[in-house]
Amino acid sequence: MLSERANQIEPFIVMEVLERAQELVRQGKHIIHLEVGEPDCNVPPAVAKASMKVILEGHSHYTHSLGNSELREALVKKYKSEYGVSVTQDQILILQAVLRRY
Numbered sequence: 047m048l049s050e051r052a053n054q055i056e057p058f059i060v061m062e063v064l065e066r067a068q069e070l071v072r073q074g075k076h077i078i079h080l081e082v083g084e085p086d087c088n089v090p091p092a093v094a095k096a097s098m099k100v101i102l103e104g105h106s107h108y109t110h111s112l113g114n115s116e117l118r119e120a121l122v123k124k125y126k127s128e129y130g131v132s133v134t135q136d137q138i139l140i141l142q143a144v145l146r147r148y
Contacts, residue, residue, distance in 0.1 A: 113140020 063081040071077050079086065089097070100106070112118065118135040125131045 109140075112136070112138065 060081050064079075067077045067079055067081060109115075112135070115135060117140055118138045121138050122133055122135055125133050
């Protein structure tokens, strides 16, 4: 049983969207899930091994919101040396994308 106060908490909207998407999948609709950020595939073994290594080394914290600063600085240097273009770290955003074939 939940307390009266717990029963008054509004549901997290993402979970409502997920439930609706799952309902549509059960109806045979093709849905691309973008609601919770949960992968729809297993982690490749090489990625799992590398992940365990960095976790054990203590690198398990979030990066800067623009992405890893060391990688961004390396890209600043690469753009300057290879393309002659001057950019700053603040102009570089590192995103992670997972692609899936349908």
